[in-house]
Amino acid sequence: MAEDQFDMLGCLERVRRRDQVAARELVEHLHPLVIRIVRSHLPRRVAEEDLAQDIFLKMFTRLDQYQGAVPFPHWVSRIAVTTCIDQLRAQKRRPEFRWADLSENEAEVLDNVLSDEKTELPGSALAARELVHKLLDQLKPDDRLVIQLLDLDQKTIAEISAQTGWNQTLVKVRAFRARRKLQKLFQELQSKEKSS
Template sequence: MLSVEARLVKRALKGDQQAFADIVDLYQDKLYHMAYRMLYNRQEAEDVVQDTFLRVYRNLDRYDDSMKFSTWIYRIATNLCIDRLRRRRPTYSLDAESTDHEGLDGYSVMPSDDRTPESEIVLSETQRIIRQAVENLPAKYKTVMVLRYLQDMSLQEISDVMDMPVTTIKTRVHRGREFLRKRLEHKL
């Protein structure tokens, strides 16, 4: 039995525009959140999502239905994010983006019943430090960390998305955690 995505792809290849619109509906929010967590920039994340769907539309006939559609579309989006990260100058600072809080990032919702103005300041500072540490991860570690911990993908799924062996993914997750630990132990 074909998956929902596989059926939509078959219909879209036959010119069914509603089928492609359904693919967009299925993935646009997921891809946006992944891109935002990699780029920490709302406009860039929106651009990546748009570029992803343009590439999917143009290359739908190249989709290999022996792989999961989600793997294929995430690979396209992830590669677009990595390209953007590589184009950034190494001295890129989040300070310019600090007012871009329309969407929630992964660190902004931490439940607490006893919040005080002082605890809010500490929480805000902690979130800023963590966000900056993740932002400063080298792209090869940042990608796997976002996919693993913020998109909750398994190591095998990340391996499929990035077209790398699972052992490489494990190594990058380990090194990414070490990089974050070293950065954060001096700041927190």
């Protein structure tokens, strides 16, 4: 169904009357939004469709809480982001990230960064992406989320504020602290490599 042809309020009203067809239409309409959020915040070892199902389940069970103060897709976005954060919190964080945890390609990428080599290695983009995600996995869920949205997804402070429900000052403070933590983690990894 095209965006401009979808009657969100009419569909919600039918869903509240337990119309199963309307419920399927609502899920079909919101699925691309939810999957996009899940993919950008997906905790490791969690299937994206499983997490999307959890989000839709929460959406339906909390539907009576939706008051219409914000557009419905924004409300669902907040549920999706919160669900992803909760999933990240539930996973045990590794206490330390070590040089030995890196794959051979990731180690080469880090070696190149440390030695300022400009040569591109085959697979270095993928290895660099994996290295970034391993470093991000060491952050607290809220810190990881703000870095993901701001730096990797290129969202604005205002967009992040609308999506998470955090005020703009909090977004800026979290981004600053998260970047400092990432820098510290990278320096620790760097010093471990130099000492080995």
